[in-house]
Amino acid sequence: MSRSQLTEPIKYDDGPQMSDERKADASAADSTPVNRGEHKPPAMLHGRLLSVSRMATIGEMAAGVAHELNQPLTAIANYAQACDRLLARPGTDPSEVREALHQITAQTTRAADIIYRLRALARSQQSARSPASINALVTELRDLMQTDASLHGVQLSLELASQLPEVMVDPGQIQHVVLNFVRNSLEALAAKPSASPRISIRTSATAAHEVELAVSDNGPGLPAEALGRLFDPFFSTKENGTGLGLAISNTIARAHGGSVGYRPNAGAGACFYLLVPAHRPD
Amino acid sequence: MQTQAPTVFVVDDDEGVRNSLRFLLKSVGLATRTLASASEFLESYQPSQTGCLVLDVRMPGMSGLELQQQLNLRGAIIPVIFITGHGDIPMAVEAMQQGAFDFLQKPFRDQDLIDRIQRALEHDGRNRAALAQHARIRERLDTLTPREREVLTLMTCGKPNKSMAAELGVSQRTVEIHRARVMEKTGAASLAQLVRMVMDVEREPGAA
Numbered sequence: 016m017s018r019s020q021l022t023e024p025i026k027y028d029d030g031p032q033m034s035d036e037r038k039a040d041a042s043a044a045d046s047t048p049v050n051r052g053e054h055k056p057p058a059m060l061h062g063r064l065l066s067v068s069r070m071a072t073i074g075e076m077a078a079g080v081a082h083e084l085n086q087p088l089t090a091i092a093n094y095a096q097a098c099d100r101l102l103a104r105p106g107t108d109p110s111e112v113r114e115a116l117h118q119i120t121a122q123t124t125r126a127a128d129i130i131y132r133l134r135a136l137a138r139s140q141q142s143a144r145s146p147a148s149i150n151a152l153v154t155e156l157r158d159l160m161q162t163d164a165s166l167h168g169v170q171l172s173l174e175l176a177s178q179l180p181e182v183m184v185d186p187g188q189i190q191h192v193v194l195n196f197v198r199n200s201l202e203a204l205a206a207k208p209s210a211s212p213r214i215s216i217r218t219s220a221t222a223a224h225e226v227e228l229a230v231s232d233n234g235p236g237l238p239a240e241a242l243g244r245l246f247d248p249f250f251s252t253k254e255n256g257t258g259l260g261l262a263i264s265n266t267i268a269r270a271h272g273g274s275v276g277y278r279p280n281a282g283a284g285a286c287f288y289l290l291v292p293a294h295r296p297d
Numbered sequence: 298m299q300t301q302a303p304t305v306f307v308v309d310d311d312e313g314v315r316n317s318l319r320f321l322l323k324s325v326g327l328a329t330r331t332l333a334s335a336s337e338f339l340e341s342y343q344p345s346q347t348g349c350l351v352l353d354v355r356m357p358g359m360s361g362l363e364l365q366q367q368l369n370l371r372g373a374i375i376p377v378i379f380i381t382g383h384g385d386i387p388m389a390v391e392a393m394q395q396g397a398f399d400f401l402q403k404p405f406r407d408q409d410l411i412d413r414i415q416r417a418l419e420h421d422g423r424n425r426a427a428l429a430q431h432a433r434i435r436e437r438l439d440t441l442t443p444r445e446r447e448v449l450t451l452m453t454c455g456k457p458n459k460s461m462a463a464e465l466g467v468s469q470r471t472v473e474i475h476r477a478r479v480m481e482k483t484g485a486a487s488l489a490q491l492v493r494m495v496m497d498v499e500r501e502p503g504a505a
Contacts, residue, residue, distance in 0.1 A: 082355075082382050086311045089404040093317035096407035097324040115320055122313050 080259075083129050087122040094119045143185050146294050149218050149226050150175040152189050160197050164214060167201050174217040180293035182226050184271055189291070192264040192275065196230035196287045199260065202253060203234035203285060224293045225273065231286035236279055245277055264289070303418050304348035307331045308338045308364070309380070310356040314403075318351065321407055327414065335359035339367060342375075347425055349376045349398070349417035351410075354388045362388060365395055374424050376417040380405075427497070434494050437483050445482070448475040453492050 094115040101107045101115075153175060164171035182189075197214060204212040214232045221227050237245070237252065244250040246265040261275070268275040273291040280286045305327050309315040315331045322329040328348075332338045336359050338350070350368075354361040365377055376398035381389045389400040398420065399413045441449060444465075451461045458476070462469045485491035 085382055085403060086314050090311075090313040090317035092404040093314070093321045093407065097317075097321040100321075100324045100407070111324075118313075118317065118320070122317075125313065 080129065084126055087126040087129070090122045091119050091126075094122070143187070144183055145186070146181045146296070147184050147186050147189075148179065148181055149184075149189065149228055149291070150179055152184075152186055153193060153216060153218065153228065156190055156193060160194070160216075163197070163201060167205055167212070169201060169204055169212040169214055171197075172213070172215045174215060176217075176219045179218055179220055179226055180224070182271075182291045183294040184291060185267075188267045188271075189289070192267055192289050193228065193230070195260045195264050196289075199287065200230055200232035200234065200285065203236075204232055206253075207235040209233065220293070221290065224295075225290045226293055227288055227290050229286055229288040231280045231284060233280065233282070233284040236283060236285045237277065242277065246275065261287075302328050302347075303421065304328045304330055304346060305351060305414055305418075306338060306342075306348060306375075307351045308333075308335060308356075308361070309351075309353040310334060310358075311353070314353070318410075321410075322414070325411055327411075335361065335364035335367075338364065342368075342373070344371070344373055344375075346375075347418075347421055349378060349414060349421055351378050351380060351414065354379050354381045354385050354392065354400075362392055362395070365392060365397065369395065374421070374428070376420050378410075378413050378417055431498050434483070434498050438495075438498070440482050441479065445475050445479050448472065449479050449483075449491075449495070452476065452479065452488065453495050 098112050098115045101112050153173060157173065161171055193216070197216070200214045204214070212233065214230065217227075217229045217231070219227050219229075241250075241252050246261050250262075265275050268289055268291070271291050273289065275287065275289050278286050278288070305322055307315055307318045307322070307329060309318065309331070310333055312333070315333065319329045319331045332341070335352075335356060339359075352361040352364060359367075361379060365379075368375065368377070377392070377396075379389060379392045379397050379400035381400055381402050385402075389397075389402075392400060398417045401410055401413065438446075438449075447465060448461065451464065456464070458469050458472045462472045465472065479485075480491065483491060483494060485494060
């Protein structure tokens with residue numbers, strides 16, 4: 016079977032920069048409305064937005080974590096500065112300084128615990144695993160992603176392989192990863208505007224019995240020095256990035272026995288992919 | 298009334314932060330009392346206690362801003378230094394508009410906090426001295442007879458004895474006697490000092 020037979024692109028935004036191959040696909044799918052959002056009552060789209068909004072709460076979560084971490088850091092700074100003062104004073108009782116040092120240790124343990132709980136957060140949400148189609152999960156997000164892309168003037172296309180094995184996943188978590196990839200691409204494209212910004216989402220089956228979901232864009236791509244740390248918590252190439260998006264995506268992928276990765280896009284831009292083992296029903 | 302040393306009250310729901318502040322402030326010799334909630338502070342607060350309040354903006358239950366409002370409603374003059382987190386600048390602005398003495402973002406340099414506390418304590422000391430002075434002046438003014446009070450008003454307007462006598466329908470000699478009684482009872486050494494005393498009691502001390 017050739018790749019073109021396997022791949023059935025679903026088109027819902029026909030920009031002027033389509034390849035000839037895509038044009039043919041688009042004309043075949045002419046009966047589908049160009050803007051699917053128009054066909055749904057706004058309330059439904061809103062409901063969909065709400066249902067996925069918990070994924071947008073990653074920013075809020077980061078703010079909460081920042082606040083929580085700030086507390087032990089403040090306490091540590093206070094104790095350390097008090098020690099400094101005590102040691103500068105003649106006749107200070109060493110046990111006083113020792114008490115502050117013990118408190119500093121206790122507060123660092125507390126800070127470490129906050130980070131541990133943060134990393135455990137993604138792991139802990141393993142409750143709702145069920146056999147699912149990655150294509151269906153992506154399709155569910157289409158309106159949301161399309162709205163987001165349109166707002167940024169970005170053309171979004173989906174190329175979903177037609178015969179994909181199912182995967183055993185928590186749907187919300189996998190959608191979280193997809194949205195995170197797409198948002199990263201949108202931000203990368205917004206940071207360096209180009210004439211025809213594009214994002215494409217492709218699904219495919221790999222030879223290793225995995226399902227791959229890849230999000231690629233034609234943005235600036237990533238600097239080589241960032242590549243080694245992309246999935247580290249709190250590492251970000253964005254000025255206001257939390258550094259948690261890809262870290263959490265990574266945790267989610269691993270919890271599913273899969274992985275996330277990065278490869279430069281053919282030509283230009285970035286491509287992030289998620290690999291999840293195919294589900295084998297016994 | 299003010300028998301105790303000025304006390305720094307620290308209200309923060311976070312035990313770690315609270316204890317570290319107590320440790321830090323004690324290390325520089327400041328009398329410190331820590332409380333875990335705004336309501337706990339309100340319950341134990343004595344308006345006569347000199348000092349200042351170091352207050353976390355964000356707390357469960359009554360927030361720092363709400364405590365400030367409560368204190369304002371009660372006419373409390375204790376200076377409040379707010380401690381805020383990173384995203385809390387709008388809250389800090391609101392606190393300042395409501396008459397907060399100052400605010401700090403955490404984590405902060407210890408010297409910054411200590412400097413602000415020192416300034417707040419000095420401010421509180423000045424306020425309370427002014428209040429005590431007001432009370433003394435008011436006590437003295439209360440001893441004036443209605444006629445002496447009239448004379449006082451005319452004096453502070455800068456009227457000469459002659460026009461005061463005409464206005465009150467008494468002799469200049471009588472005005473002179475009233476005038477002498479006013480100076481005696483208020484303890485003012487000069488007309489200028491008398492005017493300042495009257496102006497002082499009309500202006501209440503309070504916010505910074």
